[in-house]
Amino acid sequence: MxxxxxxxxxxxxxxxxxxxxxxxxxxxxxxxxxxxxxxxxxxxxxxxxxxxxxxxxxxxxxxxxxxxxxxxxxxxxxxxxxxxxxxxxxxxxxxxxxxxxxxxxxxxxxxxxxxxxxxxxxxxxxxxxxxxxxxxxxxxxxxxxxxxxxxxxxxxxxxxxxxxxxxxxxxxxxxxLIASSFPAAPHAAADPAVVLAREPGSVVRVDRAGLVAAARRADCVLELVPVVGDFVPGGAPLFRVHPGPGRAGDGAGPAARVRPEEVARLVLVGAERVHAEDPPYGLRKLVDVAERSIAQPFDDPTTTLQALHRLHDLLRQLAARPLPPGEHRDEDGVVRLVERRLSWDGYVRLAFDEIRLAGASTPQVTRRLCAALQDLKSVAPPDRQAPLDRQLRLLTAAVHRAYEDEEDVAAALTPDAEGIGSGADVTTAVRLDSITSDAGVRPGARLRG
Incomplete structure (x- = not known):
């Protein structure tokens, strides 16, 4: 002892x-x-x-x-x-x-x-x-x-x-300590149709070209189980092996031809997420900054607005762009790799859900959210309007729960790009008639340029 x-x-x-x-x-x-x-x-x-x-x-x-x-x-x-x-x-x-x-x-x-x-x-x-x-x-x-x-x-x-x-x-x-103190689990027969992760960590990079080539050689389809950025425990499924289009009835053959070590090496697992192939991670960090800034004891809504500015900009860049497909084909056009990708609905929820719930009682945050959502609705195509409408609907309901006076509710739901500083209720109205009259142009006439 x-x-x-x-x-x-x-x-x-x-x-x-x-x-x-x-x-x-x-x-x-x-x-x-x-x-x-x-x-x-x-x-x-x-x-x-x-x-x-x-x-x-x-x-x-x-x-x-x-x-x-x-x-x-x-x-x-x-x-x-x-x-x-x-x-x-x-x-x-x-x-x-x-x-x-x-x-x-x-x-x-x-x-x-x-x-x-x-x-x-x-x-x-x-x-x-x-x-x-x-x-x-x-x-x-x-x-x-x-x-x-x-x-x-x-x-x-x-x-x-x-x-x-x-x-x-x-x-x-x-x-x-667990490995040294507890006996190893009984060895079970490995499923040849599942490729396991060799070590725990977050998926930070995927060699898609290498995986397509490996699946082509084995004449199979590889399904990447985790999304890029997901944490994968050691020994958890990393890939599922499916028969290729020409071998729909033969599930064992392609799985037997896949070498798990080779396939697992084509996925880089790290200690934490990185920006290399994980755009949602950038939104995740901005949301963390925004949510932390309006929480006690910080109570700093201006920092939250700065994060919302960048979230608004990022979603505006994505609004009209086609999102990457989850299917990857070989040179013959045959699907060899499938993976899950974050949808437009997922990006919108990632950017706004937590901030909306945490900042419903902060007028600067709700006004900035309204401004961002209204602007995104003006550039998003029709098939991407529903997630934005959902955010506006939930934000309106949250503001009604946070305030009892209808004037406070109306003020909190007024779009304002600066929180409180550029909304229609706090700025002067633009009068084009006075501009055209001073320039000697008939009121109501169109200005050149």
């Missing part, structure tokens, strides 16, 4: 690995200094290390820099812990403090510091004197390693401070 407690303390402590690294640095520095003394300080010539004065200056800079780097790493670690406690969960702090990457970074900087200080004490003289060449070279190598580690640590900390990084940190450790 004592050994178990000791191992637990080792795994969860922040100080042990850095302390061991510092002790290792002391021992290595003492060993190189002993070798330098035994050789009469001739192992590495001063043409490499510089004069004693040069070596003292360089080692002093190294010691100062590594002390600053150590402080930086500790500060960043504390900031990450504070953010994790405030935004996610206090219970995630243990996983951050036991992160080996941070511990090794602190340990390397500490070891470089002690090597530089111990080596500096051994330098004798100024322009002439003795320089422990091997120890100076060791200090240079450790400093280069520290700079590389600093860059890697900054990258690692940036990844850790993201929600995805923290969630993956806990999820991966728990997954490993």
């Amino acid at each position: 004592r050994l178990t407690r000791f191992l637990y303390a080792v795994r969860t402590s922040l100080w042990l690995v850095p302390l061991l690294c510092v002790l290792a640095g002391v021992l290595i520095a003492l060993g190189t200094l002993w070798l330098d003394r035994r050789s009469g300080y001739t192992l590495v010539p001063q043409s490499v290390t510089g004069t004693p004065s040069d070596a003292q200056t360089t080692l002093s800079v190294f010691a100062t820099a590594t002390a600053s780097l150590t402080s930086l790493v500790l500060t960043v670690t504390l900031v990450v812990v504070q953010l994790a406690m405030g935004q996610f969960s206090p219970r995630i702090v243990g996983a951050l403090l036991s992160d080996r990457s941070s511990q090794l970074a602190i340990g390397l900087f500490g070891a470089t510091f002690v090597v530089a200080v111990l080596t500096l004490r051994e330098v004798r003289g100024s322009d002439t004197g003795t320089v422990p060449g091997l120890s100076v070279v060791l200090a240079h190598l450790l400093m280069v390693a520290s700079l590389v580690t600093l860059v890697l640590f900054v990258h690692h900390s940036g990844q850790t401070m993201r929600a995805t990084g923290l969630i993956d940190l806990v999820g991966d450790r728990t997954r490993d």
Whole structure:
């Protein structure tokens, strides 16, 4: 039991690995200094290390820099812990403090510091004197390693401070614990008509040309089960294999000819969604910003309007464009790959549903939504009007539930591109008659251009 407690303390402590690294640095520095003394300080010539004065200056800079780097790493670690406690969960702090990457970074900087200080004490003289060449070279190598580690640590900390990084940190450790603590499930016969995902993650890229070629070779049709951007658990269905048009009655033959490893490699699964092939992800992030801005304690509807501006623009770009098909054909025109795609209704709901529900009691948000929906209705073709009409209908109902006074309801449902600032009820009316009269043109006549 004592050994178990000791191992637990080792795994969860922040100080042990850095302390061991510092002790290792002391021992290595003492060993190189002993070798330098035994050789009469001739192992590495001063043409490499510089004069004693040069070596003292360089080692002093190294010691100062590594002390600053150590402080930086500790500060960043504390900031990450504070953010994790405030935004996610206090219970995630243990996983951050036991992160080996941070511990090794602190340990390397500490070891470089002690090597530089111990080596500096051994330098004798100024322009002439003795320089422990091997120890100076060791200090240079450790400093280069520290700079590389600093860059890697900054990258690692940036990844850790993201929600995805923290969630993956806990999820991966728990997954490993399940694999080591619970017996494996009984091996069941694999369905040849289903290709399973090899690892968990979000679908970020699909090599459609490669999948069409693979399906053509196997004379089958591949059905991509998840939508691009979906999270796929490890071992979940990634593809379903269907017989090709010429083999409608033979379901086993094409499935047997498909190589699951080859097909699975043509789908890239990552830790989180990216923009590469996932346009809805951009809308998803804008909606998150908009919804978070009108939630307590932020209460910042202006930021919500800025996000709505961009959502309006994106949907306007999509309104009249044909959406990509979900069928992919080979060079003979035979369908070889089918997948689900987000429809126009899906884009509209993704952009407006959550903001409409969260911002029904905020006049700026409802007025901006009305303006966006009215403008989209003016450019969307007839077959795409229904989703916009649905949003207007639900928005009207939500505003009536939020306000009791009819004047407030009417004001909240007035289209306004700036929330409150450019609607018909807050701006002056444009009078063309006065313009034409001032220009000497008969009122009611058409202006050229």
